Amino acid sequence: xxxxxxxxxxxxxxxxxxxxxxxxxxxxxxxxxxxxxxxxxxxxxxxxxxxxxxxxxxxxxxxxxxxxxxx
Numbered sequence: 366x367x368x369x370x371x372x373x374x375x376x377x378x379x380x381x382x383x384x385x386x387x388x389x390x391x392x393x394x395x396x397x398x399x400x401x402x403x404x405x406x407x408x409x410x411x412x413x414x415x416x417x418x419x420x421x422x423x424x425x426x427x428x429x430x431x432x433x434x435x436x
Contacts, residue, residue, distance in 0.1 A: 386393075400408050 388396075400411070403411070
């Protein structure tokens with residue numbers, strides 16, 4: 366039964382890359398797990414949607430606070 370594991374060279378390249386761009390290896394691996402298979406345009410779209418979602422959550426929270434203050 367074959368074992369699927371990351372070769373040591375890929376791990377060392379990933380760590381070297383994280384050092385070159387000056388992010389922690391944890392940050393690099395979190396990004397890689399989240400966006401590893403996406404194209405650049407997809408990552409940009411994801412970031413834009415996350416920003417929009419944050420703005421909408423803030424608007425909803427403000428509306429709920431205003432409604433609670435009026436009651």
